[in-house]
Amino acid sequence: MTKRDLLLEIGCEEIPARLIDNLRHQLADRIQNWLNEQRIAAKEAVTYATPRRIAVLVRDVAERQADIDEEVRGPAKHIALTPDGSWSKAAEGFARKQGVPVDALVFDEFKGETYVFVRKRVEGQPTVKLLAEGLPSVLSSLHFPKTMRWGTERTRFIRPVRWLVCLFGEEVVPFSWAGVTAANRTWGHRFLGEEVTLSHPGQYVEALRKQWVIADVDERRKMILDQLRRMEAERGWRIPVAEDLLDEVTHLVEYPTALAGSFDEDFLVLPRAVLITTMREHQRYFPVESADGRLLPHFVTVRNGDETSHDVVAKGNEKVLRARLADARFFYDEDLKLPIDQAMEKLDQVVFHEELGTVGDKVRRIVYLADRLADALQWEDDRRRLLKRAAQICKFDLSTQMVYEFPELEGIMGEEYARKAGEDEEVARAIKEHHQPRHAGDETPQSAIGAVIGLADKMDTIAACFGIGIQPSGSQDPYGLRRRASGIVQILLDHGWSQLTLDQLWTIALERLQSDGLLKKSVEETAEELRSFFAQRLKTVLQEEGIRYDVIDAVLGADISRPKLVLAKARVLMDRASAYETYKLAVEGFTRTANLGVKGTADVLLDGTGMTEPAERELYEVYRKAEKAFTASLSDQDADGMYEALASMVPVIHRFFDEVLVMVEDETVRTRRLGLLRRITDLVHQFARFDQLVLT
Numbered sequence: 001m002t003k004r005d006l007l008l009e010i011g012c013e014e015i016p017a018r019l020i021d022n023l024r025h026q027l028a029d030r031i032q033n034w035l036n037e038q039r040i041a042a043k044e045a046v047t048y049a050t051p052r053r054i055a056v057l058v059r060d061v062a063e064r065q066a067d068i069d070e071e072v073r074g075p076a077k078h079i080a081l082t083p084d085g086s087w088s089k090a091a092e093g094f095a096r097k098q099g100v101p102v103d104a105l106v107f108d109e110f111k112g113e114t115y116v117f118v119r120k121r122v123e124g125q126p127t128v129k130l131l132a133e134g135l136p137s138v139l140s141s142l143h144f145p146k147t148m149r150w151g152t153e154r155t156r157f158i159r160p161v162r163w164l165v166c167l168f169g170e171e172v173v174p175f176s177w178a179g180v181t182a183a184n185r186t187w188g189h190r191f192l193g194e195e196v197t198l199s200h201p202g203q204y205v206e207a208l209r210k211q212w213v214i215a216d217v218d219e220r221r222k223m224i225l226d227q228l229r230r231m232e233a234e235r236g237w238r239i240p241v242a243e244d245l246l247d248e249v250t251h252l253v254e255y256p257t258a259l260a261g262s263f264d265e266d267f268l269v270l271p272r273a274v275l276i277t278t279m280r281e282h283q284r285y286f287p288v289e290s291a292d293g294r295l296l297p298h299f300v301t302v303r304n305g306d307e308t309s310h311d312v313v314a315k316g317n318e319k320v321l322r323a324r325l326a327d328a329r330f331f332y333d334e335d336l337k338l339p340i341d342q343a344m345e346k347l348d349q350v351v352f353h354e355e356l357g358t359v360g361d362k363v364r365r366i367v368y369l370a371d372r373l374a375d376a377l378q379w380e381d382d383r384r385r386l387l388k389r390a391a392q393i394c395k396f397d398l399s400t401q402m403v404y405e406f407p408e409l410e411g412i413m414g415e416e417y418a419r420k421a422g423e424d425e426e427v428a429r430a431i432k433e434h435h436q437p438r439h440a441g442d443e444t445p446q447s448a449i450g451a452v453i454g455l456a457d458k459m460d461t462i463a464a465c466f467g468i469g470i471q472p473s474g475s476q477d478p479y480g481l482r483r484r485a486s487g488i489v490q491i492l493l494d495h496g497w498s499q500l501t502l503d504q505l506w507t508i509a510l511e512r513l514q515s516d517g518l519l520k521k522s523v524e525e526t527a528e529e530l531r532s533f534f535a536q537r538l539k540t541v542l543q544e545e546g547i548r549y550d551v552i553d554a555v556l557g558a559d560i561s562r563p564k565l566v567l568a569k570a571r572v573l574m575d576r577a578s579a580y581e582t583y584k585l586a587v588e589g590f591t592r593t594a595n596l597g598v599k600g601t602a603d604v605l606l607d608g609t610g611m612t613e614p615a616e617r618e619l620y621e622v623y624r625k626a627e628k629a630f631t632a633s634l635s636d637q638d639a640d641g642m643y644e645a646l647a648s649m650v651p652v653i654h655r656f657f658d659e660v661l662v663m664v665e666d667e668t669v670r671t672r673r674l675g676l677l678r679r680i681t682d683l684v685h686q687f688a689r690f691d692q693l694v695l696t
Helices: 017-037 089-098 127-140 201-209 217-235 243-250 265-269 272-283 310-336 340-349 359-377 381-393 401-405 412-420 425-433 448-467 481-495 502-515 523-544 549-556 563-576 580-597 614-635 639-647 650-659 667-685
Strands: 003-012 045-050 053-062 068-076 106-110 113-122 161-168 185-187 195-197 256-262 286-289 295-304 351-353
Touching (some): 003 185, 003 201, 017 053, 017 127, 045 217, 068 089, 127 161, 217 256, 256 310, 265 295, 265 310, 272 295, 272 412, 295 310, 310 401, 310 412, 359 381, 359 502, 412 425, 425 448, 448 502, 549 563, 563 639, 580 639, 580 650, 580 667, 614 667
Antiparallel strands (some): 003 053, 003 161, 068 113, 106 113, 286 295
16 A cells, blocks of 8 residues: 655744643554554654644555445344345345445344344545544644734634645645644744745755754754853853753754853852852853863853854843843842741741631741640650741742742742741751752752651641642642652651551641631541542652562551551562462461451450361460550561561461361351451461462
8 A cells, every 4th residue: 555654734923832742642643543543554753842843744644544344234134125025124224324225234143132234345435534624623723821812713723824834745734723734834933934835844944954943853952952062162161051051942942053141240149049049040051160170250052043143142242141130149148137936936927828827827826736746756846846947937038038039948948048037957958958848850958857857848738728628629739739749658668667657647647727717627537538648749759769569558548657668568579579479378378258248246365275177276375465565566667577577377378278267157156257257367467468369
């Protein structure tokens, strides 16, 4: 079958840089899925994107749909035939609808009854025809966080659509969408390029390159990196490149040209974070360092165009940055004049949430939670004094002008200002650390004080939001609750505090919120919701560790309050699964025990009295020893020891079921035996739900 390449381009006004990658991948996926649904064979899809266009090139697309043999079921035989054996009106109508003569109908069985069928070969339609009919709906299916309407058009898109290109080989696919009709004409750079007429898809990349547009995202990214590296080599600089900034700049330009500028050395008195944030967040500049890592009074920017008037562009950027840095210098100097205690007082005028009070109220809750956690950790007075001070002032920088202007510097400026104000080094450090981890892959607080305040702050926010009915939904998480919960789990994993548990954290937080009259739901209901929420965060951690899905379900079905122990238990099960026969006996034994144990009650008196069956007495004795060993291992957070304690019961459990009848008529005996199985089950379930494990 003859094949051609397919090119589809949407030309529009400048698309926000953060959305471009998602949009180009969406377009490729939608096109490929549509081709599959239409039975149109094709090879790989390659995407292209700039601020003004999203395009996909699909290689070797078949010129026609694949033919198919189709079988269509009609009415039942007793309906399709009249009493004299001729075709009924129903049969004739069915044949007519299927476009075949009535003599083409055949009988066959379906689910025990005879029906009339049509078997026919459906020839595939031309791909061009299907593209013209289907592409408008494909493009309308693209999804964005926000969309626009423009002019009199009812079509919604991320930005107003200005042109469409759709070429199937050398043929233009005739369709209209968003008020624009597809053609073979695209546009080059907004200022440097001109209109381009394409004769076939293979011209696309090079034709745009001649009009100052680098359509390939990876090529444009590499151009920027290469220019930065050449600049480093020529000037003896080091230009640190943040990946997210590089991605953003790549999507801001169609033809990248890097150029350098300078700023007054006097601005180097500002903290490094302030300088970098000012350059990056406001201007999308790359900072410049010396070989030994010192920040230099230079910057690198990437313009959207060629090297024309290079020096003029550099001076313009220097002028803009100078104003930005002057503002930052003013904020910094003014903030240093503000005493920390006065800054803290201002927090009572800053709303945290309309239903949860001010930031000042939140800080008081953090101080309370941190103190309760210090009780659990049995900290001495000197450390508790530092903890209390750090908790009291952990949010004071929210009152500063610098953090108001640059919210991403919260905590960073708090540490800087606290150190300048003469606060203890551990206190200053904790102000910055308690925000960590700020994002996936970020490090957790290294200091114990920073970690405890981080736990208190994050759990207060999560518990408070759940307590008033705010929970993440789908992709929506405006308060960052998932990120905060993952941070709590990671802190507990990294610091390994066995004295602190998840249920302890949310219980303390909820009790304080309840005493302040802020909960809309009961403590018990909210706690159960929080357990499910944190189980999902632990599930992610276990998946990242390569734990099998059934093992994850098993350990999350037990106690999840100690994340480090949950992970250790999962690893023990993964390790034991390699010794399959022994593992199989354990899973089968504990599952069988649970199936009957659920019918029993744990408050039955068990002291060995009345146990006439040797296997029953033996199981009771081995359970008592296992419980003692399990409890000791649990106290030591020894997952391996916990499993071994349980495993010691396995041979006796199997012997018990072989030799003892549990469901006897004697109610006293039956109740005692079920009670024993229930206690064993309750003990096992502290480790994992073995009935969730899959034996292969």
